[in-house]
Amino acid sequence: MSLLVVGSLALDTIETPFGRAIKTLGGSATYISVSASYFIQPVRLVGVVGGDFPKEDIEFLKDKDIDLEGLQIIEDGKTFHWHGKYSFDLNNRDSIVTDLNVFADFDPIVPDSFKRSSYVCLGNISPELQKKVLLQIEKPKFVVADTMNFWIQNKNDELIDMLQLVDALIINDSEARELSHEANLIRAAKKIQGFGPKTLIIKKGEHGALLFTDNELFMAPAYPLESIYDPTGAGDSFAGGFIGHLAKTEDLSYENMKRAVIYGSSIASFTVEKFSLERIKDLTPIEIKGRFNEFKRFSEFTSI
Amino acid sequence: MSLLVVGSLALDTIETPFGRAIKTLGGSATYISVSASYFIQPVRLVGVVGGDFPKEDIEFLKDKDIDLEGLQIIEDGKTFHWHGKYSFDLNNRDSIVTDLNVFADFDPIVPDSFKRSSYVCLGNISPELQKKVLLQIEKPKFVVADTMNFWIQNKNDELIDMLQLVDALIINDSEARELSHEANLIRAAKKIQGFGPKTLIIKKGEHGALLFTDNELFMAPAYPLESIYDPTGAGDSFAGGFIGHLAKTEDLSYENMKRAVIYGSSIASFTVEKFSLERIKDLTPIEIKGRFNEFKRFSEFTSI
Numbered sequence: 001m002s003l004l005v006v007g008s009l010a011l012d013t014i015e016t017p018f019g020r021a022i023k024t025l026g027g028s029a030t031y032i033s034v035s036a037s038y039f040i041q042p043v044r045l046v047g048v049v050g051g052d053f054p055k056e057d058i059e060f061l062k063d064k065d066i067d068l069e070g071l072q073i074i075e076d077g078k079t080f081h082w083h084g085k086y087s088f089d090l091n092n093r094d095s096i097v098t099d100l101n102v103f104a105d106f107d108p109i110v111p112d113s114f115k116r117s118s119y120v121c122l123g124n125i126s127p128e129l130q131k132k133v134l135l136q137i138e139k140p141k142f143v144v145a146d147t148m149n150f151w152i153q154n155k156n157d158e159l160i161d162m163l164q165l166v167d168a169l170i171i172n173d174s175e176a177r178e179l180s181h182e183a184n185l186i187r188a189a190k191k192i193q194g195f196g197p198k199t200l201i202i203k204k205g206e207h208g209a210l211l212f213t214d215n216e217l218f219m220a221p222a223y224p225l226e227s228i229y230d231p232t233g234a235g236d237s238f239a240g241g242f243i244g245h246l247a248k249t250e251d252l253s254y255e256n257m258k259r260a261v262i263y264g265s266s267i268a269s270f271t272v273e274k275f276s277l278e279r280i281k282d283l284t285p286i287e288i289k290g291r292f293n294e295f296k297r298f299s300e301f302t303s304i
Numbered sequence: 305m306s307l308l309v310v311g312s313l314a315l316d317t318i319e320t321p322f323g324r325a326i327k328t329l330g331g332s333a334t335y336i337s338v339s340a341s342y343f344i345q346p347v348r349l350v351g352v353v354g355g356d357f358p359k360e361d362i363e364f365l366k367d368k369d370i371d372l373e374g375l376q377i378i379e380d381g382k383t384f385h386w387h388g389k390y391s392f393d394l395n396n397r398d399s400i401v402t403d404l405n406v407f408a409d410f411d412p413i414v415p416d417s418f419k420r421s422s423y424v425c426l427g428n429i430s431p432e433l434q435k436k437v438l439l440q441i442e443k444p445k446f447v448v449a450d451t452m453n454f455w456i457q458n459k460n461d462e463l464i465d466m467l468q469l470v471d472a473l474i475i476n477d478s479e480a481r482e483l484s485h486e487a488n489l490i491r492a493a494k495k496i497q498g499f500g501p502k503t504l505i506i507k508k509g510e511h512g513a514l515l516f517t518d519n520e521l522f523m524a525p526a527y528p529l530e531s532i533y534d535p536t537g538a539g540d541s542f543a544g545g546f547i548g549h550l551a552k553t554e555d556l557s558y559e560n561m562k563r564a565v566i567y568g569s570s571i572a573s574f575t576v577e578k579f580s581l582e583r584i585k586d587l588t589p590i591e592i593k594g595r596f597n598e599f600k601r602f603s604e605f606t607s608i
Contacts, residue, residue, distance in 0.1 A: 186528045186529065207511035217528055219602045219603050221603075222523070224523070225490070226490045258605040259606070293607070296605070299522070301559070303597070
């Protein structure tokens with residue numbers, strides 16, 4: 001079992017109604033690989049940072065047994081920097097600054113030692129780069145991709161092309177509607193599955209997630225949080241927990257995929273409790289399993 | 305076991321993107337009592353209609369074994385008429401016409417033979433009238449009330465006063481936020497439970513429902529409908545299925561209340577499939593139990 005993660009590493013400046021974090025660790029590949037590291041080690045990471053990327057963040061990733069052989073460090077460049085500000089209810093965010101920096105020329109090169117990865121998680125990068133990664137991998141067993149409205153709007157053909165190569169797509173509800181031109185999520189899902197991915201996960205934030213497989217539908221609840229401090233990275237954490245559990249168990253059955261959705265939801269529910277990766281940097285197996293069990297307790301019922 | 309339902313009977317004119325129905329049977333008490341009739345018979349109804357209320361609607365209600373002793377028929381008055389128009393995505397509706405007619409002077413008088421009803425469902429009428437009904441009932445075992453934003457805004461003190469007398473309140477998510485002045489639904493629920501009702505159900509439309517009891521939380525999924533034709537009456541059908549199952553089983557345990565939420569969701573999911581009461585006028589026990597089982601299948605998962 002081996003898991004490859006490709007995506008961004010970033011320094012995020014985040015403003016929420018509860019406070020602000022300046023140039024703190026972020027990026028899709030960061031959240032995905034740290035979340036997955038609680039299920040499978042090592043996690044193989046492909047990404048790029050600049051010379052300003054803090055040494056202690058490198059050490060942190062290594063401590064999580066994340067294999068950084070595929071991490072390009074451009075010494076005379078600067079790390080991708082995103083500055084976002086969330087609305088009062090955290091449902092909307094404005095991008096104040098998006099400095100792509102070294103990420104603008106990111107060319108994801110998969111090291112030879114990573115080319116036989118059986119599980120692959122493609123974070124939110126351009127669909128052309130996602131495809132380029134996949135063409136370097138020898139027969140992956142299961143490929144998961146994330147995307148976002150920017151690519152749906154600006155690289156639609158490339159995205160549809162890339163989708164033929166993936167087993168699972170993870171997107172949120174508004175992206176699903178935009179990609180399919182269907183308001184109803186059940187119809188939207190059928191259409192998107194027709195583009196290629198047999199498995200589709202639609203995330204609905206505080207309303208949980210929907211898992212669509214060939215013939216089955218699973219409606220996962222959300223964790224009932226009283227306070228959300230920072231939604232950044234929740235979707236990536238979900239993806240990391242999901243693929244991490246699948247890679248660990250090497251079981252792609254529908255029953256196990258449902259568990260993977262709950263593990264993904266569990267990690268995401270921790271992520272939003274604090275800023276950046278603060279809450280998920282030191283999770284314990286007992287905490288994770290405990291939250292999984294809470295999801296079960298909150299959603300199960302019996303027939304008479 | 306006996307169930308009393310109080311609320312409106314109406315003739316609705318409904319416009320949706322899929323068509324229009326003119327002066328068709330509607331009203332909260334109608335949806336509640338017809339939905340509950342699939343669980344318990346007879347259902348005792350208290351309401352008011354005008355001389356124009358169609359004879360065949362009276363016959364239909366009688367066929368459902370709804371006891372109309374408490375139905376006031378004002379021969380020289382007109383029945384409450386509501387004309388609503390739904391937006392393209394059915395998420396919003398405008399009230400084009402609201403002719404209260406005989407409903408404006410509704411004085412809910414509970415017949416002597418209804419005064420010892422153990423289960424009571426108060427449809428969406430003014431909180432003063434809801435209280436007036438309750439003061440006529442001898443020691444009800446379980447009282448459920450519905451309300452709406454209009455009463456939250458215009459009769460807030462009366463509503464808070466009435467809430468001290470009910471065991472359960474059923475409202476939707478925006479109403480819960482408005483009533484509690486809390487954006488987060490978990491916090492909102494705690495505050496509303498503090499007003500009186502030990503049990504609270506927050507309906508979230510296509511995202512399911514939340515059931516809060518003393519110490520427990522249940523997150524019920526929604527039914528994955530590909531097409532919704534008319535959302536009118538969904539909330540009332542939910543209430544009817546919920547209270548109907550409780551009255552039938554006479555079991556107020558948390559486990560059984562969860563089942564009642566799923567039965568309510570099941571009836572509501574049928575209601576929206578066609579206009580008015582068209583879909584729920586002839587449900588069979590097999591259809592209802594089948595849908596209950598689908599809710600279970602769509603939401604259950606196992607630990608390893």
